[in-house]
Amino acid sequence: MSLPPVAVGLNAVVMAAGEEAPQVLVVSRKGESPALPFGPFDPARHRTFEIGLREWVNEQARFQLGYVEQLYTFGDQGREAPLADLPASDEARIISVGYLALTPEAAELPSGGGDWQSWYSFFPWEDWRQGKPAIVSEMIEPALRRWIDEAETEGRRDSRRDRARIVFGLDGRGWNEERCLDRYELLYSAGLIAEAARDRGDAPPEAVPGRTMASDHRRIMATAISRLRGKIKYRPVVFELMPETFTLSHLQKIVEGIVGFSLHKQNFRRALDRTGFVEGTGKMLAQTGGRPAELFRYRREALREAQAAGISTPRSK
Amino acid sequence: MSLPPVAVGLNAVVMAAGEEAPQVLVVSRKGESPALPFGPFDPARHRTFEIGLREWVNEQARFQLGYVEQLYTFGDQGREAPLADLPASDEARIISVGYLALTPEAAELPSGGGDWQSWYSFFPWEDWRQGKPAIVSEMIEPALRRWIDEAETEGRRDSRRDRARIVFGLDGRGWNEERCLDRYELLYSAGLIAEAARDRGDAPPEAVPGRTMASDHRRIMATAISRLRGKIKYRPVVFELMPETFTLSHLQKIVEGIVGFSLHKQNFRRALDRTGFVEGTGKMLAQTGGRPAELFRYRREALREAQAAGISTPRSK
DNA sequence: CCTATTAATGCTCATTTTGAGCATATATGG
């Protein structure tokens, strides 16, 4: 049994909470599309993937990763081709192990290399905090309907329609925020993502607004968003993004940013309360205008006590 | 940027429903511990991991995989050492991409290579269908308490105790069936898994009952069990394990086998009913003794209609 | 210092969803 060699890269989707929207760490090489931080995995130096990942993120961006979890391993042929450095040969396949990393808001901006960007600059259709985004009704839905009609056979039309209905909630079917990856892949299949044209070598056709990324990095990021949106509901991962102390409104804002819709304040608090994950510090935050809010802190011990659940996300409106 | 080459293997955890317990496909080489089906990933031949996986499972075991999903990529140094074929050198690191595959009960037993084994022959402590297994109270819990006390410092004892409490539900904390992987890893750390001694080169100490597997395959399998136990609750994956038609009791038996505890029959049915995932066929199954049960079928369309949920698992007793 | 404004908190109520258990229906095997 001989195993043909393959090169392994490590990709990190490093996320932090931001003022207006969740942020992702990207490396912007001049003249090129922004990319996720990417580093080679060197088996001679790194005992595990995670050690490798932490080491070079530390080197490249000068900060320590905290919470880290493996996302997915991407190995499709052709995925590395768009990284101009390397020819898409059959011999040197590059696969990449994607990781999701969460850092507290306070995390220093790495000097030099990377910078923080809003999630929704890459995925504007995912932000429903102010209700259904215009881009969905005015651009994506019509484009998808055209794409459905373009299919050659009745069967294909049906299958396209089904897919669009499920992932984009067409025909009043309801938006499931966790399907972020499926939506990206559908838009890609429908040729509405600039990367799709680029990967085929075509001229860019009508593309949905949203910043392009190098290689398949936008897909990797969509995987990370889907994962985080799901996980936040059954594990207390939000707190990895919070500072030591925070107000409940602040916490709610962050959660809203992640799930992409707004929450019912009272019900959010009630559910949070039941989990026992937070405790008041007694200190108040003097804010601009309005009654001052109490500062809370995350009780790590709570994870031990209960059957650790996550954060409930009661939709508002 | 040069990426040092690494060999990539593909592991499949192929699962099927069984009479008494869920089954896993293992390859038993004579004189050696059973292993999960394993094959090399050849970038020259396979455009994607999944294509590679399907191809050689087809070759090796002569059957077609149906539902397949990627589990995790295992890359720790030393993990491949126990596979006697290959020296654990720094140059030839083998990483492996693990997949979970589900096949209907009816799946033919591959002639020659593999055979089906019960999950619980590898993880006897995970089967709570008849209540708390004796092996947990009589052997694991005492052994864990000894392991906690053996720690050198107070801090270490605390951290061991916390970990044991969370994953094994010590001190009346409740058993969370999804923590199968955590439990395996805890037992491994505590030296209670035969593989732990083997990997260190020690003589086997007191080990918890349960069949040993080659390399880190038991860990991979625990990963698969954890994933499936979690997923069954929010995606209709059980139906990938069912024959065309089945009775509700049969479905319940299968779900109970997977989650590892027994369910409240009426509540299980009520919840199942609400999902709309199954429909009666009108046909009855003349069984041995007792009122005949109606045969049901899975409605794939249901996935489109609702916000696809999974199967609810209301505990009984 | 009185009032409008802005948030933070507190409470209520109807509806759904769970968790448990009791009751009835329809086979099979003496």
Place this chain on the structure above:
DNA sequence: CCATATATGCTCAAAATGAGCATTAATAGG
């Protein structure tokens, strides 16, 4: 026909959820 083993139906209290109204405590402006 009767005991037994299942399948299926129904009820009821408790808990969780979804919506909205009410009160409290600051700041900003007249």
